[in-house]
Amino acid sequence: MKSLVLILLIIKCVAGSAVGREGPLVSTPKGLIRGVRAEDGDYDGYYGIPYALVDEDNPFGPSTPHPDFEGIFDAVTDGVQCIQAANSPVTGVIQCLQLNVFVPNKPQSTEPLPVMVYIHGGAFLIGYKSEHSPRFFPKHDIIVVTINYRLGLHGFLCSSEPGFKNVGLKDQVLALKWIKDNIAAFGGDADQITLLGMSAGSISIDYHLHAAENFAQKAILMSGTTLTSWILAEENDEIPINVAKNLGFSGDDVKGAIEFLSTQDPNIVVEEADRLHYLVDEDGYPVIMPCVESNSDSGILTDYPVNLQPKVKGIDIMIGYASKEMMFMYPNVDDSQFYRTYSFNRALLHDFDEAHDVDIVRQFYIGDEQPSESLQGVIIDYSSDASFVHSAERSVDRYLNAEANSVYKYLFTYEGDRNYVKLTANLTASGASHGDELGYIFDNPTRFANVPVTEADQRIIDAMTKMWADFAKYG
Numbered sequence: 001m002k003s004l005v006l007i008l009l010i011i012k013c014v015a016g017s018a019v020g021r022e023g024p025l026v027s028t029p030k031g032l033i034r035g036v037r038a039e040d041g042d043y044d045g046y047y048g049i050p051y052a053l054v055d056e057d058n059p060f061g062p063s064t065p066h067p068d069f070e071g072i073f074d075a076v077t078d079g080v081q082c083i084q085a086a087n088s089p090v091t092g093v094i095q096c097l098q099l100n101v102f103v104p105n106k107p108q109s110t111e112p113l114p115v116m117v118y119i120h121g122g123a124f125l126i127g128y129k130s131e132h133s134p135r136f137f138p139k140h141d142i143i144v145v146t147i148n149y150r151l152g153l154h155g156f157l158c159s160s161e162p163g164f165k166n167v168g169l170k171d172q173v174l175a176l177k178w179i180k181d182n183i184a185a186f187g188g189d190a191d192q193i194t195l196l197g198m199s200a201g202s203i204s205i206d207y208h209l210h211a212a213e214n215f216a217q218k219a220i221l222m223s224g225t226t227l228t229s230w231i232l233a234e235e236n237d238e239i240p241i242n243v244a245k246n247l248g249f250s251g252d253d254v255k256g257a258i259e260f261l262s263t264q265d266p267n268i269v270v271e272e273a274d275r276l277h278y279l280v281d282e283d284g285y286p287v288i289m290p291c292v293e294s295n296s297d298s299g300i301l302t303d304y305p306v307n308l309q310p311k312v313k314g315i316d317i318m319i320g321y322a323s324k325e326m327m328f329m330y331p332n333v334d335d336s337q338f339y340r341t342y343s344f345n346r347a348l349l350h351d352f353d354e355a356h357d358v359d360i361v362r363q364f365y366i367g368d369e370q371p372s373e374s375l376q377g378v379i380i381d382y383s384s385d386a387s388f389v390h391s392a393e394r395s396v397d398r399y400l401n402a403e404a405n406s407v408y409k410y411l412f413t414y415e416g417d418r419n420y421v422k423l424t425a426n427l428t429a430s431g432a433s434h435g436d437e438l439g440y441i442f443d444n445p446t447r448f449a450n451v452p453v454t455e456a457d458q459r460i461i462d463a464m465t466k467m468w469a470d471f472a473k474y475g
Contacts, residue, residue: 022076023105028185030178031069035101036076040445042106043138046186048079050180052149052171053096059094059266060157060164060258062298063150063171065178066097070078075101081128082150083266085274091265092128094154097171099147099178103186104138112189114472117145117179117216119172121199121221121224121435123230123286125152125279132442136461140469143188147175149204154266154272158233158291159240161254161297161414165293169207169300175210176215194218194472198438205232206395207290209310209317211300218316218475220468223325223434227391227398229351233289239278246272254455289449310395312404317474320410321400324431326383328421332428333373342371342379351386376429406475412437416457418448440464 015431023035023044035046052063078100083092087336090290107113116137120127134144148171149155180190193216197205202224209219210226237254244257247264251257261269273279273288281287293299300434302308331338348358365382366375392409399407412432417423418439419432424447427433440460453461 022098025072026185028182029068030066030182032072034072034074034076035103037105038102038135039134040133040443041138042104043135044103044105046075046101046103048075048098049073049075049101050095050098051147054094054097054154056094057262059154059262060167062163062167063097063174065174078130080148082148083150083154083270084122084126085270085279086122086126090271090274094269096128096148096150096264097174098129098447099145099175101186102134102138102144102146103182103188104141104143106138107141107187109141111472112192113141113143114192114194114469115143115145115179115183115188115190116194116196116468116472117147117150117176119147119195119197119204121197121201122151124156124168124200124289127151127200127288132438132444135443136441136465137469140466142469142472143183143186143231145179145183146303147172149175152279152288153239153243153270156233156288157240157258158235158253158288159237159258161237161258162295165257166290166300169204169290170298172204172208173211173213173215173300180215192217192472193275194220196220196222196468197224198435199224200223200231203228203290206305206310207300209312209315210305210308212311214311214315216315218472219312219318220471221317221319221320221392221395222437223388223392225319225391225395227394229387229391230285231289232304233287233291235291239273239288239441242276243269243273243278246276256343256392310398310402310404312399312402314403314405316406316408316471317399317404318408318410318471319392319396321384321388322432322434322436323411324377324380324384324411324429325388325434327380327427327429327431327433328425328435329383330380330429331353332426333376336373339373339376339379341370344379344382345373347379347383377431378430380429408471414440414460416460417441417451417454417456418461420444420447437464441468 018231023037028035035044050066059356079098081092082096129146129148157164195216202221206226240257244260249260419436420439421435422433
């Protein structure tokens with residue numbers, strides 16, 4: 001079976017920035033910020049704006065708001081990534097908490113523009129703010145903001161020692177506060193903010209919809225909610241202790257281990273955690289993720305999501321998924337050996353504890369048939385239902401019961417030349433895979449450099465970006 005995180009690396013193609021000539025100077029509450037005129041569309045880009053600082057003596061702890069700029073901040077280069085083991089060697093830096101702002105420079109409206117904040121996915125382990133170009137949105141009079149947040153060990157260290165849980169989500173909160181306070185200076189409407197996320201980004205948004213403080217009026221959740229089966233970690237002190245020991249720590253206490261790791265090169269720390277399979281297990285599933293912080297006054301997640309009610313009264317929500325979400329985890333049908341030796345019961349036991357439940361679910365999907373390549377579609381359907389579809393459907397009911405203003409649901413089935421994951425991984429099954437719709441709402445000059453936009457694909461791009469933009473405007 002393909003690794004979940006390995007395939008996410010396919011999504012993480014370097015987009016690059018269509019940076020052009022010097023752009024306008026914007027006066028914000030944080031100070032003066034200069035951007036650039038884009039060369040690939042009618043928009044101005046403001047790149048690498050720092051919104052928070054990480055304490056380099058406590059890199060696993062909470063960040064703090066970035067101070068005001070003393071002079072002009074030149075937001076003209078794409079900035080940095082947060083530390084991640086997406087490539088070898090480990091890439092990124094600790095001081096990575098930046099955001100990009102993309103503003104139409106020929107808006108049709110004279111009113112403040114709606115704002116869409118994109119939170120990237122990547123299993124809380126990889127990704128960054130410049131994975132995708134939002135150049136399709138300016139013609140719809142939408143401001144787009146993309147953000148970095150800490151990942152992996154530095155963003156989601158789940159130990160018994162207080163003060164370290166979910167700091168990646170808390171980074172996102174500081175980014176949302178910055179946007180709320182400063183977006184008017186860019187021509188944006190601070191009372192018309194839509195959160196948009198894919199996969200772990202979508203799950204992040206759902207966490208924020210359960211939190212006490214709300215920064216948005218609308219939310220678009222693409223393939224992921226807090227009820228998704230694989231997204232919660234339990235406290236595990238062995239991770240920091242064992243990583244520290246491998247790097248020379250001689251103690252056995254978690255507080256001492258974290259203090260020791262804070263003095264080490266952060267890239268080497270992540271490299272060692274990756275080598276020990278503390279980021280991704282041997283089956284390719286994420287290990288480092290958000291976790292419950294029940295004894296914290298500043299907690300984002302104070303209980304298991306199933307026990308919480310989303311705070312979405314008056315909020316408009318759009319939620320959806322692809323028709324064959326988990327296609328990327330399975331080989332093409334010509335790998336008959338894989339399917340004929342595939343243990344459907346083992347897959348079921350990953351999701352169900354009771355043998356009786358396993359029998360019922362097996363009968364529903366494949367009956368008494370033995371797995372083979374002819375059942376590829378059914379195997380993918382089960383995995384998709386268990387991982388993404390069921391949680392999305394349950395979340396719809398929860399939003400409605402919590403008095404969301406409106407809830408819309410979409411299903412992405414289109415197969416074209418920009419199906420992001422399916423084409424990159426050379427998947428041949430029918431339907432759309434997890435992440436495929438990204439190719440029709442965002443551009444990626446690297447991934448699609450030699451892929452001409454067909455007439456059919458352009459229709460989908462136009463339809464989806466208008467639909468997403470109209471939702472941000474009108475709900």
